[in-house]
Amino acid sequence: MSTIAIAGTPQASEPPANVAGNHPAGAVRKCDTTGLPVCKTAERYVKLNAVMAVVFLLVGGVSALLLGLTRWPSVHLLPVDWFYRILTAHGLNMLIFWIIFMEVAILYFVGTTLLNSRLASKALAFTSFAMMLTGALLVNAMVFTGRADVMMTSYVPLRAHPGFYLGVILFAVGTLIGVINFFATVYIAKRDHTYEGSVPLVAFGAIAAAIIAVVTLLHGAIVMIPAFLWSLDLIGQPDAAWYRLVWWGLGHQSQQINVAAMVSVWYFLAHITTGAKPLNQAVCRGAFVLYILFINIASAHHLLVDPGVGATWKIWNTSYAMYLAVLASMIHGFTVPASVELAMRKKGFDKGLFGWLFAAPWRNPGFSAFFLSLVIFGFLGGITGVTLGTQQINIIAHNTLRIPGHFHTTVVGGTSLAFMGLCYYVVPLVFRREYAWRGLVRVQPYVFAAGITLMALAMSFAGSYGVPRRHWDIEFSGAPFSPGFDAAAHFMMGLVGVGAVVAFIGLLVFILLTVHAVFLGRSNEGRAMTAW
Template sequence: MAVAVEGGEKWFRTCDVTGFKVDVRAEKIAKVNAVMAVVSFLIAVIAALLLVFTRWQLFHILPVDWYYRVLTLHGLDALVFWIIFFELAALTFASTAFLNTRMSSPAAGWLGTLLAIVGWLLVNYTILAGQADVLMTSYAPLKAHPLFYLGMILFAVGALVIVTTFFANLMIWRRENPGQSLPLFVYGLMAAAIIAVITIVSGAIIYIPTFLWSLGIIKDIDPAVYKLVWWGLGHPSQQINVAAHVSVWYLLAFLTVGGTSINEKVSRFAFVLYIVAINVASAHHLLVDPAVSPVWKVWNTSYVMYLAVFASMIHAFAVPSAIEVAQRRKGFTKGLFEWLKAAPWGNPGFSGLMLSLIIFGFIGGITGVVNGMEQTNIIVHNTISVTGHFKGAVVGGTALAFMSVTYYLIPLLFRKKIAFYGVAKYVPWLFGIGIAILGVSMYILGAFGVPRRHWDITFSGGPFTYTFNPVTDFFWALFGLGGALAVIGALIWILQVVVSVFFGQPFNGPKDLQIPIAEPPPPAKGEHEGFAAPGTFVLVLLFMVTFIIFVALNYGWLSAMWEVK
């Protein structure tokens, strides 16, 4: 029930589960952005299915023109629209309800949402109309219809407006709560919002002149300049995702087992390192370009990038250790891993969190460092290995984390019961295992030289053809299997969300809560002897060994490519 406060100027409802004071105006804006996120995700998933069975030469279902059209559609809806719309919903809801404060300007929130939706419509329309077959990167001199660039500009401006209201909401909270620290979840989202400002400004710097070029007002766009500036948008937009989904990891650890970071100061410092250093990873997209110097390439992809890697290492320990400490305080103290065995694996929020953490670390993170280093990048540059890395980082990491936390958002934000909740516990496993198989198979296929974007990898009908090692047939089969499993998991999740939100039963308080919210664990009993999280420490050592072995193998393969006689 909403209640008017101070003459109707402020409207709130009190959440009967969390006790939060929710500004219903912000809630509506968050709902619209969340719905747009799911619609974008549906488009991306359908496009992904078509691409999987086109890249796999055994089926090759799309003609060449529609392949590049669908590839453009998938790239933008999966890597930009679905994730950023979700993040805009999270920023709006977290900076109001999570902080028990009001929205600074609902009018600005609605303006930003409207601009983003209009931009989304223009971009998707021009792609499907065959007027923007330029892929997500839209490298000059490839030219799309002016409405494509206008749509990207409008979407970026809309997102920037909502990010600005997020900061204004934080200022209101700070004025009302002097001396208090932001909750870690909101602090992480603040880091994501700061990265978003840098990212969106980079996009504006390049998309505005490109729009004028498409209209004929500007004569030429230098391809090297375009690529350099565009990657200030293209890669950092995924770094927004990293900061956001790590924030969601901390939130899910708290919701599922009552876990909190064993050292919040260190976790906050890691988010600061993201702000300072994570965007330099954009440089690895330019490592074969002659426009920038070798010194610039090595500096950005080595010394500075390692600060961001260090930040991710901190989170890789902090999140599972928060879970372990909470579980041990509940009495699961036998051996190294009873806490993990006794965890609530039937809760899709928890299983999704753990799978997201594992896939992002072991597949997305490790391959990302190898792809991003100036020395080893050349082995996989512009092969399908690059998109295999995306699957581990952005899909297995970000998308799975967002999907998992949605099971909490449906009752708490949309005030609806979760439809078909009995199948929810299978969704993270279907989607996560599918993405893991897909990502690993793509990375291995790239090691055999399969190109990243080409419609026909055998170049059939051309003056020169190529036959890959027969072992790649096995990995193409894994590629198809992984893609199919991931699509099935994603479609089940989308069906649950749509039915729940638009046709679901009303949520009437704690008695209707299907997904459990954990009680805080009992306080620690005095000083702990030895490591507070020994199991996590062993798991992190396992990760480090895997990482070292993979990097060593890549340097070995690199040395084999450069024979000196």
């Protein structure tokens, strides 16, 4: 197999066992850059899911800007009802629709290209996409028309229009069908011997993400179907404590799909941008197994101040067993940069402790997005996450802005940024279109990372002063008492606003560049992508 050796250009590292794969005639093409097989059916659905991901990212991003400008005390943009409406939209579009559409695209790509297999079912892919899109549109319609001001969590007894719950159910079942299609693809690839030995590491990470997705979506079905029936007055109100418990099996675990998918993307981007190879396959895979077994129980963090569940349940689920998943993150957090260090040293960048890091391809947006994602996720997200998840400490942080401060470093600075880096390869390789304004593309990951880091740190500090999360007005205007927040808290809330604006600019630049590339970009069909 011929490969093209251009720095920053991905190359297929190992030829598949059965080179022909199991593709029907005419249903596969060879990637002009990597030489890897691309299933045309999967390619179509990778494109559709990725485009919808970016559309919902835009909706969530505009919502984020409005929220940032409302929590910035001297701006305080939105009226109270629209604040909570937009907050509901922001959570659902960002944490669910953007991320999960993107993840389904990743699953189809990994299942077919990396395993050299055809997609198991075109009909399932269509059904999945149609249900997910209908569900996401229905939820947005309900939220923006003011019929679902229940926040992302939709805790009972808050009650939304039945269309809201139906939309979530459609989206969840649609995703589950997509995941089943992925598993069916894994099955037929193994049956038809399209690869040799174990699946590639990136595919293994995607399998881990898909398993976590199954657990997540089952919880979604268990909690949302009764809520839907209740909204139709067919059954009584579900128990509030039960609802919170099972809802977080959906709400938090969906973020664990992100973690597994993001780590897979780290391995992928590290490989294609620097040629890094995992230091030890068994250790990296073992870490993914720890995710599969233990990461989901972290949902219990959200119930650490709930009186209904006991201390043993809380401490087991958020500390003892959960630390095995933290161990997995620490393994990935070590092996990914270590593999980059090793690859760079082998290339001759061997000077001192950090010569390899300074010489890394920082102008390649795939690399900068991946490495910044790794640093933000590990240093800010990991440290705050483990600390806030400690039962005793949680009591001084629960429901303060420290919590959004934490998860904006994991799911935004971590996952979203890594996915942006992935797009800088997906568009040239799958859509076969080149990005224009490449200087701007190179700067984008830095702008976004700087904005989100500033915002998340400011949120964390403001939370330390007691500023609550999900709150329209910390001045309590018109109330007979004043909460008396420190001047420093107000300053931090100003920084939250500034950070949100900077991050939004980074996000908007990403969306405009990507939409331009997809629809108007120069085609690279028949030749390798232009190296970053």
